Amino acid sequence: MSDDNLDSLLHKTQQSPSTPLLPDELGYLIAAFLPSQPAALRSKAYLVLSAFCQGVRNSSAVKGKQPDPATETLVQVFEPVVVSRLADSDEHQLREGISFLTALFQVDWQSASPIFQQDGILDFIMDSVDLKPSAELSLLVAHLLSQACGHKPCRAIITSQTTQWLEEYSRHENDPALRAAASVALVKLSRGRAGDAAETGVPEAQAQAQDDELADVMKGLVISGDDQSSIADAVEGLAYLSVDPAVKDALSRDPIFLKRLFSLVPRRKTPNFTAEGPNTILLYGVLLTISNLCAYRPRLTEEQAQIAKLKRMAAANKPSQEPNPSSTLDDDENVKTRVHRLVAAGVLDVFAGAVPGTESLGIRVVAGKALLNIIEDKENRGKVLQSGGAKLLGLIIKHAMSTLSPDTSSKTKQEAKATLDAAHLEPIQALAKLAITSSPVQVFGPNDGAIYDAIRPFSIMLQHSSATLLQRFEALMALTNLSSHSAEAASRVAKADGLLSSIELLLLEEHTLVRRASMELICNLISGSDAVFERYGGAENTSGTKSKLQIVLAMSDVADLGTRLAASGALATLTEAPSACEGMIALQFERHRMLPILAHLIDPATAGSHVAGEEGEELMEDDPGLVHRGIVCARNIFLNIQDEKTRKQIAKEAGEAGLVQGLVNVVKSSPSEAILRPAMEALQFLMDNVKA
Numbered sequence: 001m002s003d004d005n006l007d008s009l010l011h012k013t014q015q016s017p018s019t020p021l022l023p024d025e026l027g028y029l030i031a032a033f034l035p036s037q038p039a040a041l042r043s044k045a046y047l048v049l050s051a052f053c054q055g056v057r058n059s060s061a062v063k064g065k066q067p068d069p070a071t072e073t074l075v076q077v078f079e080p081v082v083v084s085r086l087a088d089s090d091e092h093q094l095r096e097g098i099s100f101l102t103a104l105f106q107v108d109w110q111s112a113s114p115i116f117q118q119d120g121i122l123d124f125i126m127d128s129v130d131l132k133p134s135a136e137l138s139l140l141v142a143h144l145l146s147q148a149c150g151h152k153p154c155r156a157i158i159t160s161q162t163t164q165w166l167e168e169y170s171r172h173e174n175d176p177a178l179r180a181a182a183s184v185a186l187v188k189l190s191r192g193r194a195g196d197a198a199e200t201g202v203p204e205a206q207a208q209a210q211d212d213e214l215a216d217v218m219k220g221l222v223i224s225g226d227d228q229s230s231i232a233d234a235v236e237g238l239a240y241l242s243v244d245p246a247v248k249d250a251l252s253r254d255p256i257f258l259k260r261l262f263s264l265v266p267r268r269k270t271p272n273f274t275a276e277g278p279n280t281i282l283l284y285g286v287l288l289t290i291s292n293l294c295a296y297r298p299r300l301t302e303e304q305a306q307i308a309k310l311k312r313m314a315a316a317n318k319p320s321q322e323p324n325p326s327s328t329l330d331d332d333e334n335v336k337t338r339v340h341r342l343v344a345a346g347v348l349d350v351f352a353g354a355v356p357g358t359e360s361l362g363i364r365v366v367a368g369k370a371l372l373n374i375i376e377d378k379e380n381r382g383k384v385l386q387s388g389g390a391k392l393l394g395l396i397i398k399h400a401m402s403t404l405s406p407d408t409s410s411k412t413k414q415e416a417k418a419t420l421d422a423a424h425l426e427p428i429q430a431l432a433k434l435a436i437t438s439s440p441v442q443v444f445g446p447n448d449g450a451i452y453d454a455i456r457p458f459s460i461m462l463q464h465s466s467a468t469l470l471q472r473f474e475a476l477m478a479l480t481n482l483s484s485h486s487a488e489a490a491s492r493v494a495k496a497d498g499l500l501s502s503i504e505l506l507l508l509e510e511h512t513l514v515r516r517a518s519m520e521l522i523c524n525l526i527s528g529s530d531a532v533f534e535r536y537g538g539a540e541n542t543s544g545t546k547s548k549l550q551i552v553l554a555m556s557d558v559a560d561l562g563t564r565l566a567a568s569g570a571l572a573t574l575t576e577a578p579s580a581c582e583g584m585i586a587l588q589f590e591r592h593r594m595l596p597i598l599a600h601l602i603d604p605a606t607a608g609s610h611v612a613g614e615e616g617e618e619l620m621e622d623d624p625g626l627v628h629r630g631i632v633c634a635r636n637i638f639l640n641i642q643d644e645k646t647r648k649q650i651a652k653e654a655g656e657a658g659l660v661q662g663l664v665n666v667v668k669s670s671p672s673e674a675i676l677r678p679a680m681e682a683l684q685f686l687m688d689n690v691k692a
Contacts, residue, residue: 010044013051026081033099053108074111078104082115086124091137094128098140105147116148117157126162135175142181149188152196158189176225180233183217187237215247223260235285242292245329252293252338258345261286265353280360287354287366290347294373296335299470336377343380348387355392364396368427375433390443393431397457400424422466428457429471432478440485451485452492459496469511476517483524490528512560519555519566526570537580549583557597561623568601568629575636584637595657601630603662627666628675635678638685651689660686
């Protein structure tokens, strides 16, 4: 096999991927996947095969047409050369056909699957190991079956004899590589058939027992294995098996296994992983296993939770239905305990070795998901920060965002938000959780640029069509913390494309915490951004400003204390501007609600009958923060009234609302100077204008 031949073929497929391969070229390519070939040559062969398959698909794909013409073309190209080799009695030819079909499954399973399903192909493969049972050929067959068992159409033709062959070699302790490969095939077959059975409603009774046995085999191979091929296969098998709660629990309780698993990831900041090679495959398997061990159950909406409850009730009424004892192993407390075990075993060092330098999208996505689940428990967040987790998440997010240009038009940006894969929201959510519970400097470091860079992904998560309500809430909280860092940070948050309108819409959300978070963010932006201050309290666009003021005023009178504190804080800041005070007075004359609300903030007991003490309602609790905010608002509004008639009318309505008595009660309570001075100024205004 000449390296020059493959170089020429690589150049050809890169320049013109859909150009048909000549018979000699196809022969070079097929022979390049033999395990005896150098690793560099096999990696190059994968590039050629991938480029050719992609070229055919790009040139002949017709959306919606069945059968897929691109798949048909690829099958027509590869089937004759694969079948001729599998039917050959020469072992070298057999090895070429089997190793190539295995590679085709990895590159383009849609075309490999129909070839594998052809009548007689499986018989050729299994007859070859019966007639010529060499270790090398058996290993190739086990790897091919492992690939095939990952796809439902291929699983359907796996015979009991083939399964028995895999089971036999999965117990061959003298050949770890073959044992691992056969075990992986059995794992995929077992898990796949269990999933197929779930779709059809047919129970798979022996699946759990077989999974437990295979998990023990895989774990043993990882702990004791020296052969990289067998370790990679064992890790791949565990990545499949570790979705089972019982397997998760058993693996997490074995510190020797965990440390050995984690040691498979090089401890360096910039590992030089190739795009196609055992390091990348092994690394993905390790991270996927970790992610499975850390995974929480999906958070259900109220509707989903109700449906799940009905299903459980229906299942409980069936006498033959036995409860699954392992189901409790996946509840939040058990997951939290598992994560603690992994953290204690050093799992955080794995991400520092895995994420930097890799070009694998799969590795970045699964690492982000695993970090999100680890960060879910607040106790772990400090450790994640200490290990550099925020920087790693930033790196993952940067790759995910690289396709979204900041210079595109508004319409294009909205489309980009919709096309960003929902899986990429998970590392953004993980970074948001860190930004919620720690200061921006602790999370992003002293460089303000890193803080500013985080605004865009948080903004996109908040507006993404696939974002959950929890993700939107956490984006709001994170942006609130960022906006409190500096006026520049607040201004940049306010300028994020489409963000402010989305935040204002969330003020109408039914969920109390989401409404509160939205109001807190708006309060911060009013304080830090001149543009937002003008939007709510400026002289321009009077009708729009008044409607926004009205919303903030209304939010100052809701039952939730946190929302009232944020909204009344925003009003206290806004009423520093005469234009906002004029808007508040206009609202009082139109709706007669502004003064009663301020009175209620200052002294709920006195003003309760005017605001919150209506029939069937309880008085809302008072709070020193609300008192201070209400007094500042009243003082600012009163002292900004220039017209004498307006002064008298406001003073009269303030007395009717209970505001005068509320201020008197506050003054009598000997408050701090910060409260006493504005309270006295407001009282002085009221007394002067009542006398007048």
